[in-house]
Amino acid sequence: MKRDYIKYFVGLAACSLLGLTACDDDKDLGEKMDEMITISAIALEDTQYDAGNKTICLLKNKELQLSWNIMPESATNTNVQWTSSDESVVTVTQEGLVMTKDKAGKAIITMTPEIGFGPEATIVTRTVEVMDEYSYMSAVNITNVPAEEIAAGDEYQLTVSSEPETTTFKRYKWTSSNPEVATVDEKTGLVTGISKGDATITVTADDFSSNPVSASCKIGVKIVTPITGMTFTEDAELNQLGYGQEYQIKYTLEPIEATASLLTWASDNPEVISVDKTGKLKVHATKTASAVITASYGPIMQNVTVTVADGRFWYSLGNGLGNGLDNNWYLDGNNAAVVSSDGNKTTVQMGAGYRGDLWLARNGKGKIVNVTPADYRYFAIKIGFKSQLIPGKNKPNGCIKLEIFDDGIKKIGPEYFGTGGDANNRYEILGASEISTTEPNVLYYDLQSRYKTVTPTDWNQVFDLVQCKFVIADFPETAQTYDLYWIRSFKSIEELQAFVNSENNNK
Numbered sequence: 047m048k049r050d051y052i053k054y055f056v057g058l059a060a061c062s063l064l065g066l067t068a069c070d071d072d073k074d075l076g077e078k079m080d081e082m083i084t085i086s087a088i089a090l091e092d093t094q095y096d097a098g099n100k101t102i103c104l105l106k107n108k109e110l111q112l113s114w115n116i117m118p119e120s121a122t123n124t125n126v127q128w129t130s131s132d133e134s135v136v137t138v139t140q141e142g143l144v145m146t147k148d149k150a151g152k153a154i155i156t157m158t159p160e161i162g163f164g165p166e167a168t169i170v171t172r173t174v175e176v177m178d179e180y181s182y183m184s185a186v187n188i189t190n191v192p193a194e195e196i197a198a199g200d201e202y203q204l205t206v207s208s209e210p211e212t213t214t215f216k217r218y219k220w221t222s223s224n225p226e227v228a229t230v231d232e233k234t235g236l237v238t239g240i241s242k243g244d245a246t247i248t249v250t251a252d253d254f255s256s257n258p259v260s261a262s263c264k265i266g267v268k269i270v271t272p273i274t275g276m277t278f279t280e281d282a283e284l285n286q287l288g289y290g291q292e293y294q295i296k297y298t299l300e301p302i303e304a305t306a307s308l309l310t311w312a313s314d315n316p317e318v319i320s321v322d323k324t325g326k327l328k329v330h331a332t333k334t335a336s337a338v339i340t341a342s343y344g345p346i347m348q349n350v351t352v353t354v355a356d357g358r359f360w361y362s363l364g365n366g367l368g369n370g371l372d373n374n375w376y377l378d379g380n381n382a383a384v385v386s387s388d389g390n391k392t393t394v395q396m397g398a399g400y401r402g403d404l405w406l407a408r409n410g411k412g413k414i415v416n417v418t419p420a421d422y423r424y425f426a427i428k429i430g431f432k433s434q435l436i437p438g439k440n441k442p443n444g445c446i447k448l449e450i451f452d453d454g455i456k457k458i459g460p461e462y463f464g465t466g467g468d469a470n471n472r473y474e475i476l477g478a479s480e481i482s483t484t485e486p487n488v489l490y491y492d493l494q495s496r497y498k499t500v501t502p503t504d505w506n507q508v509f510d511l512v513q514c515k516f517v518i519a520d521f522p523e524t525a526q527t528y529d530l531y532w533i534r535s536f537k538s539i540e541e542l543q544a545f546v547n548s549e550n551n552n553k
Contacts, residue, residue, distance in 0.1 A: 085159045087117040087167035088126065095215075099384040099395065101173045103180065103214050104146045112142035114157070114170070125160035136174045146176045166378070166408075173384070180214040182255040188247070188263045195266035196228075196239045199307040204235040204263070206249050217252040228265050239267040273308055273343045275300030284352045287319065288360025288534065289332040289415065290374065295325040295339065295350070314338045319352055329354055332416040333508060356508055357418030359425070363530040364390045367404075375533065378403040391430070391486075391529045400444075400521040402528065409451075409513040417450070417458070419493035420505040422535035426476070426490040426542055430529035433521055435481045444521035446473065448491045450514050458493075458509040476539075476546060486531055488546055490539070 091113040097103045104110060116124045128138040132153035137145050144155065157170040186208045196202045206218055220230045227243035230236065237247060245265050251258040279296035287293060299306060306324075313321045315337035320328045325341065336353040361375060366387040368374025377385065377394065384395045396402040407413045417425075425448060433443045452458045475481065476488040494505055518528065536542040 082122045083118065083120055084161075085116055085118075085121045085124065085168050088157060088159070088170050089115045089117070090157070090170050090172070091115070097175070097215050099173075099386050100171065101175055101384070102144070103175045103177060104144070105177055105179070106146055106148050106150065108146050110144040112138075112144060114142065123159070123161045126157050127160050129156050130154070130174075131156075135176050144174060146174070150176050150178055152176070166376070166411075177214070180254055181210070181212045182253050183208045183210075183213045183216075183251040183259050185209045186218065186249055186251055186259050186261045188249055188261050191263040192265065195268040196237070197305045197307060198239045198241055198267055198270045199305060200239050201307070202237045202239075202265070204230070204237060204247065204249070206235065206261070208251065213253060215253040218249045219252045221248050221250070222246070223248070227267050237265055239265075242267055242269050270305045270308065271301065271303050273299055273304040273346060276309070276341060276343070276346055276348050278341075278348055278350045284350065286355040286358060287327065287329045287352060288355060288358035289329055290362075290533075291327070291329045291360035292362065293327045293329075295321075295327060295341075295352075297325065297341065297348075308343045309341045310343065312340045312342075314340075318354060327352060329360070332357060332359075355421070357416050357422050357535065359422070359533055359535040361533040363392050363532055364388070366392055367530075375404055375406050378405060391531050393527055393529050394518075396518075396521060396526050396528070400523065400526060401519040403518055404516040404530075405514075407511055407514040414453070415511050415514050416508050417493060417511060417535070418508050419458075420507070422537055423493050424490045424536045424539060424542055425493055425533075426488060426536060427516065427533045428486050428488050428531035430486040430531075431481055432483055432527065433481075434483055445517065445519060446489065447517040448473070448515075449517050450511050452509045453512050456507060456509050458511070476542060486529060488542070490536075490542060 093102060093110060093112065095102050095104055095110060102110070114126070116126075126140075126142075128140055128142060130136050130138050130153050132151065135147055135149055135151040136153040136155060137147070138155045139145075142157075152173055152175050155172050155174055159168050186206055189205045189207050191204070192202055204220070208216060208218075218233075218235070220232055220235045222228055222230045222237075222245050224243065224245035225240070227239075227241055228245040228247070229238050229240060230247050235247075235249065243266075245267070246262050247265055248260055248262040250260040277298050277300075279298065281296055283293060284295070309325070311321045311323055311325050313319055313327075315335070318329075318331045318335040319337040319339070320330065321339050322328070325339075327339070331354050334354060334356045336351055338349050338351050340347060340349050342348075363375065364387060367385055368376040378401075384397075386393050386395075394402045394404075407415045427446075429446070431444070431446075435443050435445065450458065473489040473491055476490060478487070481487055534545070536545065
């Protein structure tokens with residue numbers, strides 16, 4: 047394929063030369079050559095053999111055809127290249143046909159554009175695990191059946207647990223015995239009340255077993271009570287929302303038993319602060335900005351103005367990470383790290399070299415985030431390690447380094463934060479003197495200190511970061527995972543401590 051492109055460009059050059067020699071005295075060089083449009087992202091479609099954590103499980107001597115989508119569709123060259131890290135276990139053709147060998151094991155298959163060096167979103171990796179046989183579920187249980195009836199129009203999320211932990215495919219199919227009363231999403235278990243009555247919701251293992259196990263529960267649906275009035279609750283948090291924050295707006299309804307799902311929610315500035323159909327906000331900006339949130343039901347309409355605080359971060363990471371295309375934290379795709387989440391924490395399985403760098407903004411990739419060290423001076427992360435980190439350069443226990451620099455105008459950096467004095471672990475541990483390997487740690491970084499060569503004289507400004515990441519690297523083989531809970535910024539150590547105390551008290 048590459049040889050064809052060489053021929054193409056040589057031919058193009060020859061045609062251009064002939065065109066020049068044939069020009070008249072007016073030097074008419076003809077039309078400009080079209081600009082090449084490169085691939086910006088590649089999305090691999092799900093397969094029936096996906097087992098989570100970007101892993102595909104196949105038996106020996108099997109084939110699986112992969113499919114994908116190229117963005118933009120108008121890319122000049124949409125061809126891709128596939129490689130396998132271990133062809134004795136798995137091979138993959140340039141058409142995306144995966145073929146397993148007569149050997150159990152794992153291999154990482156990688157897809158990249160045939161031409162050009164695109165962003166992380168153009169690098170697709172999957173771990174293919176080749177097995178002798180699959181492990182099936184022996185039992186499933188619905189774990190949070192509602193104690194009361196749900197209202198028609200309301201949604202309720204059912205969850206499920208299964209045994210054993212070694213099950214290959216932890217997937218389920220949901221059905222409702224009476225969709226006229228309550229429907230359920232086939233894949234997620236999200237129940238929607240439709241009308242008064244009862245319905246039996248059943249979950250069945252989707253694990254290729256010839257006799258899959260199942261469990262059921264009864265859902266009651268009550269009639270809808272119309273809303274006659276609504277009032278937003280006074281809430282100071284709405285004036286200082288943080289980047290990445292998800293926050294439920296507080297309000298009261300009249301009558302008190304009115305059906306909340308009747309409300310329609312809207313934001314006049316969803317690119318800054320969006321709102322879902324339950325009144326939960328999501329913040330997408332780091333600089334001061336505001337949005338007017340409206341809740342309405344027929345003639346009843348109420349507005350509230352909500353504001354983003356300059357440089358405040360408020361990420362909860364219990365439900366996973368982003369993919370580099372959105373405004374969330376994401377893993378460095380080059381290290382092939384994978385994640386799993388349980389609603390409380392996200393566990394990162396480190397990739398090549400026992401490394402799992404965590405990015406928000408990457409130099410040269412276009413996204414800019416902001417920090418305000420004068421207001422939110424302390425950058426904190428709640429994280430769990432299996433290795434006892436020791437501050438210093440190139441320590442074998444692993445490191446976690448906050449690496450930030452700005453656009454070169456305001457000068458936060460440009461040296462990587464934490465490298466001064468050969469100390470690549472320049473953090474403080476809240477309430478402790480060393481890293482715990484059994485409990486999560488709260489680490490914090492002072493944004494006004496420890497720069498190697500540049501010290502800004504004026505912290506009372508917004509710094510535009512073109513790079514913001516945690517380098518999480520150099521870990522021993524015995525510590526292949528770490529747990530992420532949240533990343534947040536605080537005005538003082540006292541504020542950080544108060545938040546952690548409140549969090550612990552609410553457990």
